[in-house]
Amino acid sequence: MRFVLNGGATAIPEDMAEDRLLWVLRDHFALNGPKYGCGIGACGACTIHLDGMAERACLLAAKDVEGRVVTTLEGLGSGAVGGLHPVQQAWIEAAVPQCGYCQNGQIMAAAALLNEDAAATPAEIAAVMDGVICRCGTQTRIAAAIGRAQRKMSAPT
Amino acid sequence: MALSRRSILKGLGWATAGLVVTAGGAYGVSRRLALPYRGAPTSADASAWLRLTPEGLIEIVMPRAELGQGIAVSFRQVVAEETGFPLERIRALLPRTDLLPPARATVGSDSVRDFAPLLASAAAALAAVLKRAGVVDGKAPPAGFDALAASPRLIDAAAIGKAVPVSLKPGAKWMVGTEPPTDAICAIVTGNEQLYADDVRLPGMVFGAVLRSPRLGATLSSVDDAKARTLPGYLGLHRLGEAVLVAAQSRSALERVLAALTSKWSGGLSDDANLGLAIDIDHGLSQGVLEHVRSDARFTETEAFDLDLRFEVPLAAHACMEPRTAVARFDEGGRLEVWTGTQDVTFVRAALAQHLGLSRDLVTVIGCRVGGGFGGKTLCNVELEAALLARALGCPVKVQWTRLDEFREAFHRPPSSHRIRARLASDGTLDCWHHAFRSGHVMFTSAAMGPVLQFATSFVGDPGVLRGAIPPYAVARSRVEFEDVRLPVHTGPWRGLGAGPNIWAVETAIDQLARLRNEDPIAFRKRLVAPQWPRLGRALDRVAALAGWPALRSSPTRGYGVACGVYKEMSYAAVVAEVTREGERMRVTRLWCAHDCGLMLNPGQVRAQVEGNLVWGIGMALHESLTLAEGTLAQTSFADYPLPRFSDVPEMTIELIDEGEAPTGAAETAIVAAAPAITNAIAAMTGRPVLELPWRPDRYSGCNAFQTRFLNP
Secondary structure (H helix, E strand, O other): OEEEEOOEEEEOOHHHOOOEHHHHHHHHOOOOOOOOOOOOOOOOOOEEEEOOEEEEHHHOEHHHHOOOEEEOHHHHOOOOHHHOOHHHHHHHHOOOOOOOOOHHHHHHHHHHHHHHOOOOOHHHHHHHHOOOOOOOOOHHHHHHHHHHHHHHHHOOO | OOOOOOOEEEHHHHHHHOOOOOOOOOOOOOOOOOOOOOOOOOHHHHOOOEEEOOOOOEEEEOOOOOOOOOHHHHHHHHHHHHHOOOHHHEEEEOOEOOOOOOOOOOOOOOHHHHHHHHHHHHHHHHHHHHHHOOOEOOEOOOOOOHHHHHOOOOOOHHHHHHOOOOOOOOOOOOOOOOOOOOOOHHHHHHOOOOOOHHHOOOOOOEEEEEOOOOOOOOEEEEEEOOOHHHOOOEEEEEEEOOEEEEEEOOHHHHHHHHHHOEEEEEOOOOOOOOHHHHHOHHHHHHOOOOOEEEEEOOOOOOOOOOEEEEEEEOEEOOOOOOOOEEEEEEOOOOOEEEEEOOOOHHHHHHHHHHHHOOOHHHEEEEEOOOOOOOOOOOOOOHHHHHHHHHHHHOOOEEEEOOHHHHHHHOOEEOOEEEEEEEEEOOOOOEEEEEEEEEEEOOOOOOOOOOHHHHHHHOOOOOHHHHOOOOOOEOEEEEEEEEEEEOOOOOEOOOOOOOHHHHHHHHHHHHHHHHHHOOOOHHHHHHHHEOOOOHHHHHHHHHHHHHHOHHHOOOEOOEEEEEEEEEEOOOEEEEEEEEEEEEOOEEEEEEEEEEEEOOOOOOHHHHHHHHHHHHHHHHHHHHHOOEOEEOOEEOOOOOOOOOOOOHHHOOEEEEEEEOOOOOOOOOOOOHHHHHHHHHHHHHHHHHOOOOOEOOOOOOOOOOOOOOOOOOOOO
């Protein structure tokens, strides 16, 4: 099953067709970005981009990505200045992470939203970010980082 | 891997049924009992914390785990301050037992207070060594760093004892007090490095899981793996000690295998198990004096109290985002290496050695970044599961608990039940204070202790249950008594230990007393704060100014509440909360916090800890509760255990007080004031105190509605 992973064409062995995409990404492709948090799509730690849309890798089977474009945290900044997406840059500037485990989901969810509409409203941001759990309590810094990223992404380049 | 399999194992006759693979032989148990290491760090320990590499980097062998509290960067700042090396030339290696002398668990907010001073002394001693060797401003002497790096110990205990560090004293500094971000922040936001235990991937590694009972404490009667044996990647069932483990070549195969196994269980917790009854404070008091008495005024039967309230705190989960995970590998010489995100590598090594019958020097535990700990990753469980399977299978094994495992098999904050009675003197001082409470265990937990230790510790009150129960207010006659109750669920330390529930109850009662006197709750507290806590009074002043307290007016739809607390007699917080009614629910809409942990190594990390504690206060006050159903925990996932979400977290205004006092700790302080400030805001809005956590719209409790059922003899 061919698909594009972080900008490169690759394939998943046929015998993994029914496997959870999260395990295929973490164990077969050795990617650290998407994390296991709950396995039922309730926490968002495993968020990836599928054709640019935020999706939960724990709810997808490997066969679901055939012929499609998958981006993980590792590939999010490819092509961007310094190899970091503006959301990733903002995350560093706002010193968001504590333990860091959920931050893949926070960043991927925010990046998908802002890629679609850098001027997303606070209500739109809350609707998306409410779906990604952080236990350490970094929500106020996430909000600050999203604001920073919005300014970066809406500034004329 | 040739594994023999048969279809059905029954009861205790499994070993003879031949299905269980026990490669690696009998499981001898070491006579050396594994107990958590409690020793304070010494100069001798500290001599092993610092090393120099041939490239001229200083390496800190961290004696504390990195859980997201930013201790790695904070310790690097201390070493930079003392040695003059730039931060990027100082590297923190997470705790690992092959490099680190035994160190106690990373718990109790003690890393800065108890470890940073020794680290500063060690770094000062190292600075002297480097200076003598001709290192100036981190630049190599003519001979380079090779000779220095080759020295097995650059500093010794005597030099550390004599060193005069500068970094923890008040005064101008160039690195301590600045705010570099947490270590590994680039790896966290890009995924481009191994950080967590689940990022460890070894050649030939397979995956394991434990067969879980549908009820707590149930015994496996039989398991049928006929269907599982038809599945690719299945590596068999393994009875190892008390546990039955399953292994498979991949995580997807493992999930299919687990779904295909049919198991029968007997016994376990009954449907009618009731934690509320077990800890019922009024039942305890009706039996007479509680087991442990900490301040022992006695009140007569005829005494009347101005206030008599009963409080209920539920079981609550740590809900760390990272489920516990370990990777274990045996080498051909029988040496075991384990990678794990734990708060206590020293204990995990001791426990592995004991349970596997190995000497400790054959076991290396390599600490990974911990994806949230909060007191919950202090035992040895997933590590032993991985190690047992690795020995049985002869290949590296990763075991990662599922979210369901985390809810059902981990230990939780115990439920507690409190009664507080108080009387004011005519001059408005506190004449009588009686706080009685019953709680599940915190430190003397059945999750960590066998029956013998449980019995031995039953004569001593659990200090984790007691934490925070002595009020910081002057009282003429005070009685604080409690009982730790052995519950049928695993309980243990949760952020703040007993201080969260105890200070919540104390601060709710104090607020009600202020209301009874029609006195401003901040002025009331300020008037009553005992003389030994001037910093608490200062925190109250600061939060009042920060929030503009005198101008805040509660209404039926918006309430303002205050609370404060002292954590471990070392750190102070005062919080003001604004809560807004939104239909049937309450939303925290502003939080102000004044926080005092003395000198700060990295105010940015302290601020992050305060933010996290405030969010935990929201969860404690409005969201979190675990319940029992059908003999196990009813909550199985984040879908039915609500945590504060993005839009539940309001704007926060935080003042960090640092006016020359010695450094203490920040990781568990603000929570003790945050939850009661929120519920006191609800009380200010509704006129009724919140007596049960979490607040729910359908459960108003009336003030003074409870009969006083007991009096002391």
